[in-house]
Amino acid sequence: MKKTMILCACLICLAGCADREVIDEIQVVNSLGYDYNPDTKKVRGTILYPIYKYGPTEEPSIIAANAKSAFDVPLQLNNKSSLPIAFGQLRSVVIGENFAQHGVDELVNILARNPDLGRNIKLSIVDGKAHELLSSVTKKKIKDYQFISNLIEQNIRTENLPNTNLQIFLFSFFSDDRDAYLPLLTQDKDAIKLKGLAFFKGKELATTVGIKETFLFKLLTTGTKHGRYGVKIKENNQRGKVILQNLRTKTTYELKGDPHNPAIITHVKIDGLVKEFPSWIDLTTSSGIQLVEKQLKNDIETNGNGFIKKLQEKKIDPICFTDYARSKTRHFNSQEFKAKYPNMNIKVKAHVHLIQTGISN
Template identity: 35%
Template sequence: MVIAASLLLLAGCKSSRVIDEVQIIQEMGYDFHDGKYVGTAVYPTFKQGPMTKPNLLTTSSPTVYDLIPRLSSKSALPIEEGQLRLILFGKEFAKRGITQIVHSLARNNKVGSHLLLGVSAGSARELLDITTNTTLSDTLYLPNLVEQNASSMNLPKTNLHLFLYNYFSKGSDPFLPYFEKKGNFVKLEGLALFKDGKYVGKVSLRDSFLVKILLNETKNGVYQLKVGNRGKQGEDRVMLQNLFATSKYEWKKKGHRHVLHIFVHIHASVRDYPSWLDVPHKKIFSMVKKKMEDEMENDIRRLLRYFQEKEIDPLGIGEFVRSETRNWNAVEFYREYKDLEIKPHVTVDIIQTGIGE
């Protein structure tokens, strides 16, 4: 009994972190500025009622590792990163490589794999500053923005888990949401592409829809397509609302070279369309459908060309090929990847037009 009690009491000396006695940081920004690393932390304060007020803490250091300890020296309560929801990298920082941070995150058992990562066009600090000033009570403005766009718009799903998977896998490269400062607002501007943990380029928000449908089955996203050459601005475009899109890859051999066929099948509804299209005529309809498919194939070809030029593989084509071939070799494959023939085949099925859900 005595032994049991002393066991309990002695082993219970683990330092407790009572929730209101720690400084919970919810967003973190990393920048590289004038040869120094700058860390920015956003933490909420809950003193004025159930509404939260976001606050900023900034510090700079010559190394990445002691940013959080240095932040502690500016904080009244111990800083805890267990509730981190978003980490934002400044573009300069991202270009120098985010490997150190990612490795540390991969080993940190306090942060969840739902943690979101992002890249900002300018400095991360500036962007976080904007969100703390423009949003009244929301410390989670950026994470909510990303989640909203991933679940209903063009952004492919991203989080720490997926990032690490793509980062460590030999046959694919990671990508992250890309933000830009537009006046006093933060705008999602597409995807930032990484190669070996370094920022190498970006795709626009429109194109990130293509990335989204090429990655997985999706049920959302919008895409504007040009269907005619008539007249004024806007008159020749249709707005495609994705209802259900699937993609299938096929790895074929043609002579000595390989060909990658990509079959994309989109069930879509056309939300808005030019007035001249408003004729229930089969011929026009199939013409439009054909045009849309051609345009989309072109776009996909263009996007993949871009990836091939940059020698990155955010779609995980390497992973797909690895699953199809024996003795797959990353070095060999990516030598071939640069000028691999990729043939997209798009089928668009319009199931709804006009207003209708």
């Protein structure tokens, strides 16, 4: 009984030590943006937060401030806010293109060491300025302070975007044998849309790719149960386009050669559904199905090989071929493998099987 009373007293004391925050007395931040001005060498931080009005209505608003570094941004933002800024409900961090090219190491360390931030925060790169993109959220066309995090989440779940969040990014960023990636967003007037992926070489932005290559990246890494892939198809003088709805994929790697001359084959097995196809193709016949399967296979292999070659030219390895080779090689020499990587023979072998052919118009 005495021990129980002591335990209860300790719990009461611990509860009393916690800081209490009233929702009406703090500025709850949902999105945070960073831009870099190379002329002034200053960082501009922008926060997006909801203003709660009477009833269930919410109005997104922004505050922006300039600072000498990313570390000083919260202080400068607090100086312009009527309420203390709280980042505990942060859902997305948007990084301007100039900031990413300048280097994100300082920002990454801030995010990694902040215990108030969740590991599921969605990070993204903006094809332009983060301030302008967050400003567009306050316009009449969007008016949703959770739009950016929801946009990324649903594209991971239902479309071509590979899984990504703060934890996944940090794991790749601090790894010696893989390179990090983030979703690439763009602004179209007052609309925001997913443009593709941005890849990093160390702390700096290395290159970006479009939606088609984003799907190929997802195919070559985690696979997907959804996503769409369009390919132009032809036979004799007839032309058209086929849209493949990916249903199931299985990606495996095969290490060939020897440690001094390694080669990798990426096997991609796709069981897919054709959503759209030209009327001159008869998918009720085996010849029609084989025609589509063959041209889909050739297109995925050609574009997949071209995509990997682009990564090799930039000397980046977000697909993690280095990690795979390490797992299959005794006394693996990482530096030797990386030196060979830009000129290494890495090929994609696609195996396409149409399990459904949808409905033709």
